[in-house]
Amino acid sequence: xxxxxxxxxxxxxxxxxxxxxxxxxxxxxxxxxxxxxxxxxxxxxxxxxxxxxxxxxxxxxxxxxxxxxxxxxxxxxxxxxxxxxxxxxxxxxxxxxxxxxxxxxxxxxxxxxxxxxxxxxxxxxxxxxxxxxxxxxxxxxxxxxxxxxxxxxxxxxxxxxxxxxxxxxxxxxxxxxxxxxxxxxxxxxxxxxxxxxxxxxxxxxxxxxxxxxxxxxxxxxxxxxxxxxxxxxxxxxxxxxxxxxxxxxxxxxxxxxxxxxxxxxxxxxxxxxxxxxxxxxxxxxxxxxxxxxxxxxxxxxxxxxxxxxxxxxxxxxxxxxxxxxxxxxxxxxxxxxxxx
Numbered sequence: 001x002x003x004x005x006x007x008x009x010x011x012x013x014x015x016x017x018x019x020x021x022x023x024x025x026x027x028x029x030x031x032x033x034x035x036x037x038x039x040x041x042x043x044x045x046x047x048x049x050x051x052x053x054x055x056x057x058x059x060x061x062x063x064x065x066x067x068x069x070x071x072x073x074x075x076x077x078x079x080x081x082x083x084x085x086x087x088x089x090x091x092x093x094x095x096x097x098x099x100x101x102x103x104x105x106x107x108x109x110x111x112x113x114x115x116x117x118x119x120x121x122x123x124x125x126x127x128x129x130x131x132x133x134x135x136x137x138x139x140x141x142x143x144x145x146x147x148x149x150x151x152x153x154x155x156x157x158x159x160x161x162x163x164x165x166x167x168x169x170x171x172x173x174x175x176x177x178x179x180x181x182x183x184x185x186x187x188x189x190x191x192x193x194x195x196x197x198x199x200x201x202x203x204x205x206x207x208x209x210x211x212x213x214x215x216x217x218x219x220x221x222x223x224x225x226x227x228x229x230x231x232x233x234x235x236x237x238x239x240x241x242x243x244x245x246x247x248x249x250x251x252x253x254x255x256x257x258x259x260x261x262x263x264x265x266x267x268x269x270x271x272x273x274x275x276x277x278x279x280x281x282x283x284x285x286x287x288x289x290x291x292x293x294x295x296x297x298x299x300x301x302x303x304x305x306x307x308x309x310x311x312x313x314x315x316x317x318x319x320x321x322x323x324x325x326x327x328x329x330x331x332x333x334x335x336x337x338x339x340x
Contacts, residue, residue: 003102004320007060009049012321012328015063015101023098023106024073030081030112031073032089035340037100037317038066038125039327040166041252042279046093047324058097063320065093067100068115068124069340078109086115088124090132090290094279100125101320103339113290116298122312123304126166126334127293131302133278134170135289137227137249138178140274145178146285148292150299154179157219159241161185162229163195163203166334167251169310170302171227172198174293177301180225183218185211185234191332198309212240222246232256244269251276310334 001022006014025031043064049056067089074081081087091111093099098106115124135148138158145152158175162168163184175182176199183202184195192203204214215223215237222243228234231248233255238248239262246269261273281289296302304310311333315323323335 001103002317003062004317005060005062006047007056009047009056011048012044012324014047015321015324017318017320020102023104025075025106027075027077029075029106029108030071030078031104031106032067032069032087032112033072033104033340034067034069034089034100034102035121035338036068036125037064037337037339038128039064039323039335039337040066040129041327042129043093043099044324044328061093061097062099062102062105063093063324064099064101064337065091066125066128067092067105067339068121071112072104081109081112086121086124087112088115088127089113090128091279101317101337101339103317113294116294119297120304122336123297123302125336126170126304126310127297127302129278130166131170131174131293132281132286132289133167133251133276134174134227135292136276136278136281136285137171137251137274138175138225139285139289140249140272140276141225141247142245142272147288148174148178149295150177150179152178156180156225157221157223157243158182158225158227159184159215159223160200160227161234162254163198163200164191164309164332165229166310168195168227168229169198172200172309173302174296176201177296177299181219183215183223194306194309194311194332196309197307212237215241219243225249227251230255232259235259235261239265242269242271245271247272247274249274249276251278304334306333312336314338
């Protein structure tokens, strides 16, 4: 089978197309014929592993955490999965050497999730990191909810920073599905159109207006949850717009690794600062997130494509290096690799 591999950390040039033996599932594993592999920022960061020319965690690594495909073999101890079943994949390369940038991947059953209804493989490949991160960000507030469903966020105001990104897109859709009123910040008219297509009720271009003032006009009492991609750059803004007992859920370090926190205003607001790393979310919370995300997929609440606010950029397997380059350079939308 064809697989993209690397054996030294570094830039996209370390990724090479190779022929590898067909993997066989163990008793508690399934083998999936990968149709679509997705690239996330954490995939190219993992490929760098601290700098060029360093040894990788395994002698050889296949990149990419997320994907979607069809089960074509199951281990002897597997129950509830069968050959021919359509599935989406998560954390394929988490502390493992074999991600989704290959024609077949063998995974433990808890890394494989049934793909509801007629949901496309493209959609399935976008769910792992972005949708589970967004779900976590929307469910960590002290006053709940712990689960998402229609009405779960009714009466809540949610600010999504960077609504044109993959996590921002998922956060807008999930929050809107759960009944929240959503405002998002973007940096261009193009991104504003995408955020609106995703379902944001209000879109603020922070390059052309004072975002904090604009958000306060929309929500005079402040926002209950901030889904934050750039906590350093937006620290002052978030302080200005957060409602009492509000939560700032931070899932990335865009714009810098250090943040100054103004203690007195946040203390007075009883604010919660929540850091999110999707790979280490508590097991019970991740199980709930998977269930809720699948419910949203089944309801048609999660969508992909430019008309839905998330343009897709496609590459064949042999151009996986170009796909990684596109993500690293900040392309707007979701980068997918056609494998099957």
